[in-house]
Amino acid sequence: MRKSLLALAAGLFLAGNVSATSAADKLKVGFIYVGPIGDLGWTYQHDLGRQALVKELGDKIETTYLENVPEGPDAERSIEQLVRAGNKLIFTTSFGYMDSTLKVAKKYPNVHFEHATGYKRNPNMSTYSAKWYQGRYIQGLIAAKMSKSGVLGYIGSFPIPEVVSGINATMLAAQTINPNIKVKIIWANTWFDPGKEADAAKALIDQGADVIMQHTDSPAAMQIASERGKLAFGQDSEMIKFGPKTQLTSILDTWGPYYIERVKAELAGTWKSEDTWGGLDSHMFAMAPYTNMPDDAKKMAEDAQAAITAGKLHPFKCPIVGQDGKPVECKGGDRLDDGQILGMNFYVKGIDDKLPGK
Amino acid sequence: MQLVLEKRAERSGTIALVSPLIAIGLTIVTMVILFAILGKNPLLALHAYFIAPLTDGYSLQEIAVKATPLVMIAIGLSLCYLANAWNIGAEGQFLIGAVAGSWIAVKTQGTDAGAWVLPAMLILAASAGALYALIPAICKVKFGASEILTSLMLVYVADLFLDYLVRGPWRDPHGFNFPTTAEFDPVATVPLLIEGGRLHLGSIIALLVVAAAVILLGRTIKGFEIRVVGAAPRAARFGGFNADQLIILTFAVSGALAGLAGIIEVAGPVGHLQPGISPGYGFTAIIVAFLGRLNPLGILIAGLFLALTFIGGEQAQIAMKIPLDVTKVFQGILLFYVLACDSLILYRFKLVFPNRQVTRGAG
Numbered sequence: 001m002r003k004s005l006l007a008l009a010a011g012l013f014l015a016g017n018v019s020a021t022s023a024a025d026k027l028k029v030g031f032i033y034v035g036p037i038g039d040l041g042w043t044y045q046h047d048l049g050r051q052a053l054v055k056e057l058g059d060k061i062e063t064t065y066l067e068n069v070p071e072g073p074d075a076e077r078s079i080e081q082l083v084r085a086g087n088k089l090i091f092t093t094s095f096g097y098m099d100s101t102l103k104v105a106k107k108y109p110n111v112h113f114e115h116a117t118g119y120k121r122n123p124n125m126s127t128y129s130a131k132w133y134q135g136r137y138i139q140g141l142i143a144a145k146m147s148k149s150g151v152l153g154y155i156g157s158f159p160i161p162e163v164v165s166g167i168n169a170t171m172l173a174a175q176t177i178n179p180n181i182k183v184k185i186i187w188a189n190t191w192f193d194p195g196k197e198a199d200a201a202k203a204l205i206d207q208g209a210d211v212i213m214q215h216t217d218s219p220a221a222m223q224i225a226s227e228r229g230k231l232a233f234g235q236d237s238e239m240i241k242f243g244p245k246t247q248l249t250s251i252l253d254t255w256g257p258y259y260i261e262r263v264k265a266e267l268a269g270t271w272k273s274e275d276t277w278g279g280l281d282s283h284m285f286a287m288a289p290y291t292n293m294p295d296d297a298k299k300m301a302e303d304a305q306a307a308i309t310a311g312k313l314h315p316f317k318c319p320i321v322g323q324d325g326k327p328v329e330c331k332g333g334d335r336l337d338d339g340q341i342l343g344m345n346f347y348v349k350g351i352d353d354k355l356p357g358k
Numbered sequence: 359m360q361l362v363l364e365k366r367a368e369r370s371g372t373i374a375l376v377s378p379l380i381a382i383g384l385t386i387v388t389m390v391i392l393f394a395i396l397g398k399n400p401l402l403a404l405h406a407y408f409i410a411p412l413t414d415g416y417s418l419q420e421i422a423v424k425a426t427p428l429v430m431i432a433i434g435l436s437l438c439y440l441a442n443a444w445n446i447g448a449e450g451q452f453l454i455g456a457v458a459g460s461w462i463a464v465k466t467q468g469t470d471a472g473a474w475v476l477p478a479m480l481i482l483a484a485s486a487g488a489l490y491a492l493i494p495a496i497c498k499v500k501f502g503a504s505e506i507l508t509s510l511m512l513v514y515v516a517d518l519f520l521d522y523l524v525r526g527p528w529r530d531p532h533g534f535n536f537p538t539t540a541e542f543d544p545v546a547t548v549p550l551l552i553e554g555g556r557l558h559l560g561s562i563i564a565l566l567v568v569a570a571a572v573i574l575l576g577r578t579i580k581g582f583e584i585r586v587v588g589a590a591p592r593a594a595r596f597g598g599f600n601a602d603q604l605i606i607l608t609f610a611v612s613g614a615l616a617g618l619a620g621i622i623e624v625a626g627p628v629g630h631l632q633p634g635i636s637p638g639y640g641f642t643a644i645i646v647a648f649l650g651r652l653n654p655l656g657i658l659i660a661g662l663f664l665a666l667t668f669i670g671g672e673q674a675q676i677a678m679k680i681p682l683d684v685t686k687v688f689q690g691i692l693l694f695y696v697l698a699c700d701s702l703i704l705y706r707f708k709l710v711f712p713n714r715q716v717t718r719g720a721g
Contacts, residue, residue: 036682066675068682072634073627077420077556078672084416085676095536099629107554119534159525159535189521189537189633345535355535356525 029053029263030087031065032078034094035192041217041236042191042253043067046093046116049255056260060267071096079104083111089266091259092116094191095160101125112271114262117162119342123273128258131279132162133169133341134308135251135287137315138301139233140173142248142290143211144181145297146231152183153204155214155221157191159356161344163215168348169315170213173304175350184209185353194220205230211248222246231292238288249301250288257283277338280309316341321349360710363701373703378649380702381695388691398678406677407670407688417673419557421665423627426564427452427636429661430619431643433571434612436652440575442588443605447494447509448616449640450516451487455617456624457520458486460631463546464528464539475545479621487617488610490516495609499602505609513640521633528631538632548626560622567615571654584608616640645693664689 031050035043050063064087069078075097082090083104091114092101098118105113105125113125121127143152152174156163167185174181184207186200197216201224204212212225212232219242225232226243234240234250258276265271278284287305290298307313316336320328323346331337347355386404393400411417431448438445459479466475494508521537530540551557575581587594587601594601619639624631646664650657671685 030676064676064679066672066682070634070637072632072637073623074637076627077423077669080416081672081676085673099541158537161534164535343534 026060026062027089027263027267028085028087029061029063029266030082030085030090031063032069032075032082032090032092032094032097033065033067034069034071034096035217036068037065039192039217040219040239040242043093043217045236045253046091046255049253049259052256053259053263056256057263057267061263069097071100075100076103079113080107083108088112089114089263089271095158095162112266121273121275126262126272126274126276128262128274128276128278129162130253130284131277132251132285133165133315134279135285136166136169137173137308137313138287138304139213139249139251140170141177141304142293142297142301143170143213143233144174144177145300146248146293147178147181147211149208149210150178150181151208151210152181153201153207153209153212154183154185155197155200155204155212155216156185156187157215157217158189159187159345161342164347164355165316165341165344166215167351168344171348171351172315172320179350181350183351183353185351187356188216190216192217194218197221198224201225201232202228219243234288240288240291245292247288248292249290252286252288254283254286277342280305281311323347323349323351323355325349362708362710363705364708365705366703369703370706373699374651377699377702378651378696381692381699384695384699385688385692388695389688392684392687393680396680396684398680403674403678403680406674406680408666410673410677411666411669416555417669419552419555420669421662422561423556423558424665424668425661426558426560427619427623427639428643428646428664429564429658430560430567430622431612431616431640432646432650432657432661433567433654434608434615435643435647436650436654436657437571437574437584438608438612439647440588440652441584441601441604441608442591443495443498443608444506445491445494445509445609445612446506446644447491447512447640448612448643449636449638450509450513451491451613451616452620452623452636452640453513453516453520454490455483455487455620456631456635457516457523457620458617459483459621460528460539460542460624463542463625464631466546467540467543471543471545473545475543476548476625479546479625480618483621484614484618487620488614490617491609491613492606495606499605505605517633520631520635524631524633530630539630541630542625546625547629548622556627558622558626560619560626563618563622565658568654568658575654580607616643645689649693649696667692 033043033046037043037047054063066078069075071094079092079100089112093116095117098115098120101113101115102120102122102125105122109124115125115127117129118127154167171183184204186204188196188200190196197218197220201212201221205228210230212221212230214221214235217236219239222232222234222239222242226246231248232243232246234247236253238252239250240247290301304313314335318330318334322328331340390400393403411421435445435448459482462475462479462482493512494505497503497508498505524537524539528539530538548558548560583599584604587599587604591601624635628635646657646660650660667689674680675682
């Protein structure tokens with residue numbers, strides 16, 4: 001009996017080793033996720049991107065991911081573990097991994113890193129992000145059109161420029177439809193916490209908001225809006241199944257094409273450190289179908305989407321007036337330049353809220 | 359036939375020693391079954407969890423880095439628990455220590471402050487942790503307030519205070535509004551021990567703390583007092599030991615150690631103050647304290663073991679695509695078995711047979 005157990009054990013070990021060697025000559029690509037892959041939002045979309053990558057290049061690469069990695073002292077170790085496991089190209093998919101990624105990148109100059117939504121780069125560390133504010137602008141138009149109370153509810157994650165520019169784009173658009181539109185903002189101080197997100201949605205609805213928008217990652221707010229008979233926008237991902245009568249549209253992160261492009265470059269040996277910031281025209285994200293709205297609202301949204309894609313409409317077109325009533329300097333000619341949007345730390349006029357830390 | 363739990367006349371010393379081993383054994387058996395259900399090779403999984411991290415210098419360093427705060431906090435907590443004082447708020451004391459120490463780092467940033475900065479940060483952090491822990495201790499002694507509740511609730515206060523600071527006054531002006539201070543200057547960071555690794559001076563401090571606790575509990579009157587007050591409060595009163603004083607003392611010491619662990623984590627592996635500096639160290643340390651049977655050396659081993667499960671869990675996730683949740687299940691199962699096996703120290707299983715002779719006699 002004991003002998004057969006030992007034999008079994010040896011067999012299991014051998015089986016494991018064989019599969020390990022056959023994978024050795026493939027390019028190893030690693031991913032670090034901030035949430036669980038089942039968050040149905042941000043991390044879920046990154047994992048869909050990874051799956052698209054596997055589908056396209058599965059015979060040449062092997063992917064590995066670590067999920068739920070906190071943006072603290074553990075991140076550096078998790079990234080380094082992926083390096084040590086032989087991954088040559090590593091995607092770190094949240095802003096909070098910026099410093100950890102940079103530290104590991106400096107330590108391993110022969111490994112390539114791709115950091116999502118950050119601003120620090122290195123010869124072996126690229127950044128990539130999307131111009132989601134374009135999608136927010138379209139949502140702002142729809143929200144103002146659909147809101148009966150004239151009050152929008154906005155669940156913020158962290159008051160970083162990406163989120164602030166989203167709020168501003170929303171309001172600039174909404175004001176073109178209803179100059180007196182109001183927005184209530186709650187900072188959840190998290191990317192993913194369905195309980196907190198749901199509480200925020202409830203509080204916003206109690207304060208009179210009838211259209212809920214969010215910059216957090218779970219469908220919790222959509223579910224609450226649906227229960228209360230209000231309208232809402234999905235985030236990152238298609239969330240219509242959580243609110244079939246609720247979702248107006250959703251900004252869909254479509255990372256697959258970018259991941260495939262970067263891995264192909266790595267395979268071809270042409271990978272370089274780059275700063276990618278793509279919009280609707282370069283398909284870094286897409287809009288979910290416009291639903292639960294009358295035809296004129298739908299047409300307005302589609303027209304705006306076409307105009308933005310064609311470059312005819314820019315959400316941050318000047319003149320833009322800041323919260324303090326003073327016009328914002330226009331560094332991009334007739335619009336704000338990319339640096340101003342990427343570093344945005346002010347509210348536009350009409351937002352009745354104080355930017356945290358200001 | 360019936361299986362009953364019978365109270366032992368006295369604690370079983372043998373079981374007290376083997377019970378953690380039985381618990382680990384049962385955990386491993388359960389995990390093997392779980393891995394098999396998940397369709398993963400159980401032997402490879404166990405290898406990834408327990409053996410692989412021990413085979414290279416890098417993972418060993420990472421285990422030490424992860425275990426450092428756990429061991430320091432758990433040593434302090436064990437003193438409290440031995441004296442029957444229930445400090446559940448080490449997480450808060452950890453955060454307050456981190457905040458207090460960071461204050462010096464933030465204020466001296468960019469100045470040519472010298473080598474005094476780091477020692478001052480450590481001292482201030484320990485003092486702040488101790489003071490913060492004294493709040494529940496004094497409420498307990500003066501007003502009879504439950505220290506379990508008060509210490510726990512102060513965790514949230516500390517958490518929000520830290521949050522306020524890094525979002526407001528201490529926020530890095532070049533950090534794009536992200537809630538974090540700027541990176542600490544080199545004089546405000548805990549020195550690394552090995553070039554290229556992350557092992558830092560804090561691990562040495564943790565070892566010194568363990569040694570001090572061994573001496574305190576084994577060789578001094580104070581240590582004896584702590585153990586007597588906890589084990590036999592009546593005897594302690596007759597012996598003239600002051601239980602209230604000991605609550606104050608053990609809370610202060612455990613708060614100081616948690617605070618010290620906090621600043622070492624911030625000025626070490628993290629490098630700046632931000633929310634989320636603790637993935638629940640103050641609470642995990644409670645598990646470590648009990649897993650180590652409130653014994654300093656036991657705690658050292660338990661801390662390293664728990665750190666091993668974190669690092670091993672990560673390697674299993676990479677090597678075998680085992681979900682992170684399995685690591686959490688694993689830690690939960692381990693604690694469950696430890697507590698379950700501990701009941702065997704005071705109780706034993708006994709088979710009880712209905713008295714057949716009587717039945718027969720009647721027939």
